[in-house]
Structure formats: structure tokens, C-alpha cells
Amino acid sequence: MKRYQELPIGGVIPGGATPHLVQTGGWRSGTKPVFHEKLCVNCLLCWVHCPEATILVERSQMVGISYDHCKGCGICSQACPTGAIVMVAETNDEPQMPRQKAGEEVCV
Amino acid sequence: MRVAPEQKRLTLITGAEAAAHAMRQINPDVVPVYPITPQTPIIETFAQFVADGQCDSEIINVESEHSAMSAAVGASCAGARVMTATSSQGLALMLEIVYIAASMRCPIVIAVGSRALSGPINIHCDHSDSMMARDAGCVQIFAENAQEAYDLMIIAQRLAEDRRVLVPVMVMQDGFTITHSAEPVALLPDESVREFVGRYEPLYPLLDTDRPTTQGPFALPDYYFELKRQQVDALEAARTVWLELQERFAEISDRRYKGFFEEYKLRDADYALVILSSTAGTAKVVIDRLRRKGIKVGLLRPWLFRPFPAEEIAQALAHVRAVAVLDRAISFGSWGPLYLEISAALGRHLQQKPVLYNYIYGLGGRDTPPELLASVVTDMQNEGDPAVLRYLGLRE
DSSP, rough: OOGGGGOOOGOEEHHHHHHHEEEEESOOOOOEEEOOOGGGOOOOOOHOOOOSOOOETTTTTEEEOOTTTTTOOHHHHHHHHSSSSEEEEEEEEEOOOOOOOOTTTOOO | OOGGGOOOOOOEEHHHHHHHHHHHHHSSSEEOOOOTTTTTTHHHHHHHHHTTTTTOOOOOSSSSHHHHHOOOOOOOHHHHEEEEEEEEHHHHHHHHHHHHHHHOOOOOOOEEEEOOSSSSOOOSSSHHHHHTTSSOOOEEEOOHHHHHHHHHHHHHHHHHHTTTTOOOOOEEEEETTTTTTTEEOOOHHHHHHHHHHHOOSSSTTTTTTTTTTEEEEEOTTTHHHHHHHHHHHHHHHHHHHHHHHHHHHHSSSSSOOOOEEESSTTOOSEEEOOOOHHHHHHHHHHHHHHTTTTEEEEEEEEEEEEOHHHHHHHHHHHOOSEHHHHHHHTTTTSSEEEEEHHHHHHHHHHHOOOOOEEEEEEEEGGGOOHHHHHHHHHHHHOOTTTTTTTTSSSSO
């Protein structure tokens, strides 16, 4: 790990940090969102409201949910105007989220 | 009063107006501010300058000092040159975010009209507000008079924005005594000030989308300590930059802030007074009177309280018989904050130490007339017990 002299000052992360770089999962509240693509109108309100990097978007299209980041808060399903995201109870084998490797430096 | 020939162009203004003139000339991008006595005339005067088109700063009228400093941090991270002003409870309310401004390395200049902290509520001068903020990670500079309140704001801006420093700088002037009292002040030409402070080139401007950054991230036990250690270096660097800037400031003005503190008749003194800010003016009068009676008294008045010039002060006081440190604030359960610094400095840097006394004075704006300061020197001559904390002008 870097010494204090080698770190950018003020905790700044040049290049920008994003949860996309880090698997922040490890726990979920007990419910998880399930995406029904046929009902989705691509309004992206779920993407706007999600406090994590959970809503996967490609070329302005909602394409799915990243369970590596989802905490199960359910805000996306509340924000969805068409019922395309439904919260369901977690099954026993969920969640399966890879954890960050020990010693891997992600801060800078 | 003798007026030096080079000071012919003097303007009769208060310390608050002097600070506002400095702000006008510096022309910061953003000034988020909330009024509080006795700082209010600083921002009132500055707002008039902005309204009159004399500078083009964006004043943000916020709903509290907590918001003022929050907006200041946001604007500073975005890449703006930011100034603000406050006093007392305002600084207290601001303080949570002052720590964050320092840790995020925002070079915000904060003009402070020193005022006692409540309670009981009081609007008059003491230094309990700035002493409360001493560990926030800011540079702290104390001005004696309106001229210094003006000069030091200009120096502060450049000091804060130096790449080696990049922390907030607080410039203190005594509430009412300086903020509201008119004095002749030599204002520099606008161009000189603009050239002195230069253009602000932020290190990590958040609005630079070509160079994206994340700012203010969570730092767990694996990073927090290192980031705090960086702040130690920033304050250490402020010493070097301060010395460099006084040379540069002497080039644009006829005033030189030599070293970290003013020495007044200290070189041959047997007794020394150590005082911050405006009371040092009274002390100089007292010293002149006592010297006419053959008592060798001198004064040491620090400009910088953070970083604290411990070794330099210890050396400057090494030859005196006794030192009285006058504190306009108290750390309850301990002694005066300035005394504690000086005591540590003498202990660390001197083998043979002068006898060191501590007096608390002027809390809540209590007047400190010349006779009281003279009595301190008498106490030192009488070799009173230095283990007793003394109070000046208190009914006891």
C-alpha cells in the first residue's frame, strides 16, 4: 500500500472512483429486485433513483440488474412506473457475490 | 501620530472595511456567507462592492454558516477561488465543515471578526472562537489592526492557494476593537493585489470533465491516517510559503511581515509579554512608558498561531528573565491555549528557560487598559508564583 507521500492529497481519486470498479456486495436486505424486460419502457427512473451501481444500462437501454451491488432497498421497484421491477424474497442460495480479493488496492 | 511619507495615500476605514477591500481586490469567484456580529460589516461592505460592479464575485446568501462553509467546499472543489467570513457562533456552526474543507484541501480564506463564544451570549471580542478551531487544520493568522487585517487577507489568499499548502486560512481581527474602529489604512493599487494573488489554478477541479476525479471519499483505517499526515505537511509547508510571501509582499507594499511574529523592543528585554492581536497595541504604549522608567520590557506578538512557530519563539524569548503570556481565551480545566504552546516551545527548545506566567484577560470584551498590562510586568518583577494561573481585570 502506498505511503502518505505517494497518495494524492485530500483523498482525491484521480480518474474517478466508481462502484463498477469494486464488488461492493456481500450482503442484501433479504429481498431482491427481478427485472421483467417486456414491461420496461426504458424511462431509466430506476437508474436515476438507485443509490448504487446496480441498474445495468447499455446504449440508454435498461438491460438488467447487477446483484454484485444491489442491497435490496427496493427503491428501483418503487420508482418503476410500469411494474417491470418486482421485489422477491431471497432464495437460500442467494446472494452469490464475489468479494474483493484480499490485499487488492482500489482506493487510488 | 507620525505618518511616514510613503503612507500619504491613507484611507480612513474600519478593519471590517479593510478586509472587504482586500476581498474586492482579490475578486474571489464565490463568497458564500451568513451575517453575524461583528463580522457583518465585512460582508456588508463587500456586498456593496459587488452590487456596484467593483468586482464580479458570486455571493451566495445561505441560511446558516454550516451551509456557508458547505457551499464554500463545493465551490472550492469545483475549482473556484472562495472566501467567506464569520465570527463566534457562526464559526462554531461552521466548524464541522471547516474540518472537511481542510481535509479536502480547499484553500478557502475565512475572515474572522473575533468574538466570545456563548454562553452567556456576548457579542464582544475574545479569541475563544478561533481557539476552538485551532485543530481544524487551517492556517491561523492574527491581525493587530486594520492595516494588518487588510494586508494579511491578501497574503492569506496566496498562502492558501500555494500548491504546497492548499488548506483554508483564517485571518482574525478583534471584534469591534478592529472590525468597527476606523483607522488610516494604506490600500494597495488593485493591479498590485491582483498580480500578487495571481490566477488560481486548482489542482483537481471537479468540473474538469476531461480529468475526472472523485473527491471526499470514505477513508477507512487503511487510508485515514495517511491523509491526516498529509495535512501535517501542508501546515509545515505553510511556514516556508509564509516566509516567501512576506518577501513578495514587501515588493508591492512598504510593509514587511518579517518572520513569524512581531518583536517590539524584545532584543534587550528582561521581561517579555506575549500577546495576540489588538491588545498588543496597548502593550506597546505600556512598554514605552515602562522603558522610560528604566524597566526593560519587550513584546512578542505572533502573526501565525497555526502553524505555531515554536522554535523561533523559544529562541526569541531565550534571553529574558520572565515571560507573561496573555491569553484571550481559556481551555477550561487547563490554562490558556497560547501559554500551552509557548510552554511546550520553551520546554522543547531551551535548556535555560525564562520563568513563564499565564494571564487570562479580556474575555467577552472585558477592557484591558494600560495599567492592567503594567501590573503584569510588576508581578514579574516581584517574582510571583508561576504555578498560579492569573486573571487580568477580573473581580475576585
